Amino acid sequence: MTAQSVETVADFRDRARAWLAANLPRLDSGNAMPLQRDDIASWRRARELQKKLYDGGFAGICFPREYGGLGLGYEYKKAFDAEAQAYEMPLLLNVPSFAICCATILDMGSEEQKRRHIRAALRGEEVLVQLLSEPSGGSDLAGVITRADRRGGRWIINGAKTWSTWAFAADYGLCLARTDWDAPKHNGLTMFLLPLRHRGVTINRIRQVNGSVEFCEEFFDDVDVGDDAVVGEPGKGWDVASRQLYHERRTMGDGSEYTSGPGIAEAQDISIDLIALVDSTGQGASERVREMVGRALVHRAVHGQLSEHVYHAVASGSLPPAAGSIIRLGMAEVHDVETDAAYAVAGPAGVVENDAGLLGVGTRYLGRQIASIGGGTTEMARNVIGERVLNFPREYAADRGVPFNRVRRNRAEEGGRG
Numbered sequence: 001m002t003a004q005s006v007e008t009v010a011d012f013r014d015r016a017r018a019w020l021a022a023n024l025p026r027l028d029s030g031n032a033m034p035l036q037r038d039d040i041a042s043w044r045r046a047r048e049l050q051k052k053l054y055d056g057g058f059a060g061i062c063f064p065r066e067y068g069g070l071g072l073g074y075e076y077k078k079a080f081d082a083e084a085q086a087y088e089m090p091l092l093l094n095v096p097s098f099a100i101c102c103a104t105i106l107d108m109g110s111e112e113q114k115r116r117h118i119r120a121a122l123r124g125e126e127v128l129v130q131l132l133s134e135p136s137g138g139s140d141l142a143g144v145i146t147r148a149d150r151r152g153g154r155w156i157i158n159g160a161k162t163w164s165t166w167a168f169a170a171d172y173g174l175c176l177a178r179t180d181w182d183a184p185k186h187n188g189l190t191m192f193l194l195p196l197r198h199r200g201v202t203i204n205r206i207r208q209v210n211g212s213v214e215f216c217e218e219f220f221d222d223v224d225v226g227d228d229a230v231v232g233e234p235g236k237g238w239d240v241a242s243r244q245l246y247h248e249r250r251t252m253g254d255g256s257e258y259t260s261g262p263g264i265a266e267a268q269d270i271s272i273d274l275i276a277l278v279d280s281t282g283q284g285a286s287e288r289v290r291e292m293v294g295r296a297l298v299h300r301a302v303h304g305q306l307s308e309h310v311y312h313a314v315a316s317g318s319l320p321p322a323a324g325s326i327i328r329l330g331m332a333e334v335h336d337v338e339t340d341a342a343y344a345v346a347g348p349a350g351v352v353e354n355d356a357g358l359l360g361v362g363t364r365y366l367g368r369q370i371a372s373i374g375g376g377t378t379e380m381a382r383n384v385i386g387e388r389v390l391n392f393p394r395e396y397a398a399d400r401g402v403p404f405n406r407v408r409r410n411r412a413e414e415g416g417r418g
Contacts, residue, residue: 050124068119089261189237250324335371
C-alpha cells in the first residue's frame with residue numbers, strides 16, 4: 001500500500017496548499033495571466049499549467065490511476081479546489097475536455113482510448129471538445145445528418161457541426177454521426193473521436209453579439225478514420241451521447257468530480273462579484289439593491305448545496321443519472337438571477353464605458369441566454385427531469401420508431417439522406 005493511498009484528506013489538503021504556494025501564481029500577484037477563453041495564448045497557458053499539475057501529482061484527482069489520475073475520492077477534489085481558489089488554474093481544460101469528454105471516454109471508450117487520451121489530456125497534451133449540434137438540428141440531437149459511410153474498411157465522414165465550444169483550440173472532438181439511415185433516428189448513430197487537425201476538417205470561428213469568438217463551426221469533407229476512432233459500438237452512438245449529455249448537464253451546474261479549481265459559478269470571467277459591484281456604485285444603503293443582491297447570493301448558496309446533494313444521490317443510486325439535469329436547470333436560474341441583479345445595480349452605466357468599468361456588466365447581459373441554452377436548453381432539461389426522474393409520461397413524437405430515411409425533414413437537408 002502506497003503512502004498516498006492512506007493519506008488523509010487533511011494531509012492531502014496541507015500538501016496541496018504548500019505545493020500551490022510554491023508552484024502556481026496567485027491571482028492577486030500580478031503574475032497570473034488574464035483568462036481569455038477565445039484567445040489561443042490562454043489555451044497554451046492552460047496546457048502549461050496542466051503539465052505543472054500533472055508533474056506535481058495533482059492532476060485528475062478523481063480519474064483512475066491507470067489512466068493518469070490519482071484515483072482519489074470526491075472529498076479530495078473538494079479539498080484541493082478550496083485551496084486552489086486563490087491561484088491561476090487551467091480552468092479552460094475543465095469543460096468540456098475533462099468533465100465531459102474525458103469522463104465520457106472513461107465510461108464508454110475502449111481501453112486503448114482511455115489509456116491514450118485521458119492520460120494525454122491530464123498532461124496538458126490534448127484538448128477534447130464536443131461536436132454535437134448541427135446547423136439544421138436545433139435541440140433534436142438525435143436528428144443529426146452528419147454521416148459516416150463505410151468504405152474499404154474505413155469510415156468516411158461528411159457533414160457539418162456548429163456551436164462547438166473552443167474547437168479552434170482542440171485536438172480531438174467527440175463527433176456524433178449517422179451510420180444507418182434505415183434505422184430509427186436514435187438507433188442509427190455512431191460516436192467518433194475525431195482528430196481535428198485531420199485532412200478534410202475545416203474549422204471556422206463564430207463571432208457573437210458580445211464580440212466573443214469562442215464558438216466554432218466545422219465542415220467535414222471525406223474525413224477518413226478507422227475503427228479505432230469509434231467510441232462504444234457502431235450503431236450505439238446514442239448510448240454514448242446520452243452519457244455525454246449526463247456529464248455535460250451536471251458539469252454546467254458545477255457537479256462534476258473531474259474538474260479542478262473553481263467551477264463555472266465561481267470563475268472570475270463568468271460570475272459577478274455583486275458585493276464589489278454594490279460598493280463601486282455606492283448603493284449599499286439602498287434597501288432595493290440589498291434585496292436584489294441578497295436574493296442572488298441565496299440562489300448561489302442553495303445551488304451549491306443542490307449540486308452536492310444531486311452528486312451524492314446519483315453516486316449512491318438514490319437518483320438516476322438523468323438527475324444531472326436538475327443541476328443544469330438550477331445553474332441557469334442562478335445565472336439569470338445574478339446577471340439581472342448586476343445589470344439592475346449597474347443601471348445605465350452598464351452600457352457605456354466609464355472609470356468604474358461597469359461596461360462588462362452590460363456585455364455579460366448580452367450573453368444572458370447562454371446559460372439557458374448551453375448543455376441543452378432549459379426546456380429540454382425540464383423534459384428530462386419530468387420523464388426520467390419524476391417518471392411523467394413521455395411527450396408525443398411523430399418520428400419515434402420510424403426509419404430515419406422516411407422522417408419528413410426540410411428540403412435543405414435532403415442532401416444528407418441515404
